[in-house]
Amino acid sequence: MANQALKSVAGSKIIYSSKDKPGLIYDGVSVNMSHLSAHKEEWKKLIQVWDKTVKYINDPATHADAVKIMSNRVGVDPTQYEQFVGGTHLLDLAGNKKAFVKNDSFDSVYGSSYHVNQFNVNNGIYKTAVDVDGLIYPDLVNELK
Template sequence: MNRKSFGSTMKHLLARVILPATAALAFAAQAAPPLKIGYSDWPGWVAWQVAIDKGWLKEAGVAVDFEWFDYSASMDAFSAGKIDAVTMTNGDALVTGAAGGKSVMIMLTDYSNGNDMIVAKPGIKSLKDLKGKKVAVEEGLVEHLLLLNGLKKMGMKESDVTLVNAKTNEMPQVLASGDVAAVGAWQPISGQAMKSLPGSRPVYTSANEPGLIYDVVAVNPVSAKQRKAEWVKVVKVWDKVVKYINDPKTQPDAVKIMASRVGVAPAAYTRFLKGTKLLSLEEGKKVMAKGPGFGSLYGSSKVADDFNVANGVYKSHQDVDGYIDPSFTDAALK
């Protein structure tokens, strides 16, 4: 049919107008960009690699691009609007938000259960032995908070040690240099620090402070609101990931996938997993209930907020409640 005959009847005229418009709408729906999530080298976040490799997100009907970063770079990319969401600690969500990169924590992946460490040189057996000595931490980050909480438990204060500010990824070299008595770092960097100085050992870990450091998926508030149905699908996949990793029958395959992502041997990665308490959605829902103390994401985040203000990480207290939205986890469990 040529153009002339196509336009000769109302039926064909309508077809010219309606059908292309319908096709355009369908194309627009299909062309919605994938959700972009930044993730980095932490067992609770590398766990997403299982879902990626298994194709579970696609099966769930959601398009997601996971982008690999160094941790600090992932938060920078989120703040710059280059990604829709980022995996980070609850405390760092507040830090990023205070600097302008607001987010909403829609789910928990885990809490650190030993992988965050204060690693001391040979001869030092406890935090008390650090009195009057130099300790390297990346000031304002979670190991700094871990150290301060540990010192407080020992009846000590920050002024009892001399803090040396250093990048977390440099801690193995810092400890090996002999200039400090201890360093703060998380796995795998804490493990590398112990290898760099034979005889060094952890004298305090996040296993002593369960709930001090929660790990979350934090989403840009606009994306969270406009694409909530898609984010709920992402959250729902998490339960499948946790079950696959924790099941003795499938754990070897899961560990192989995760170890491959970060370039370490599976046997080594199994040890990293032991220091990370992966949280199912049901467990995460309980933690997202309001309450004081480390048993609640709200209580833990309030501790982090107080720490951040006291240490000049940012000036004004953050509205902790505004950073947490349990409705995504609740919806995924229905």
């Protein structure tokens, strides 16, 4: 969408991007604990497949094919889609393990969430801080090798 907006307004440019502050925005997968408990091994397989997917995307030998697959899925030209891939930092299993180390920096899912949480409270987005530590469950990632 941002790319479409930039194209539709002559002279427009990006003034700030999440690419400028890695770790500011993390995307993740959420699952309720009852489903996780009942299907733990399946969720581990999902994480392992994601690790292989990220490696396929990042491997120079298979990168073009990965972009072609993803761009076809969303109906965007591969050349245009490549711009999105370049601005997205995908975490493989090792990267996820690092991101799940608890600290206050943007290198950590915890740290990023602490900062966002405080921003939201300070700006009246919500009144009570969220229990960040209670929402993040790194165990499956940390159990895998």
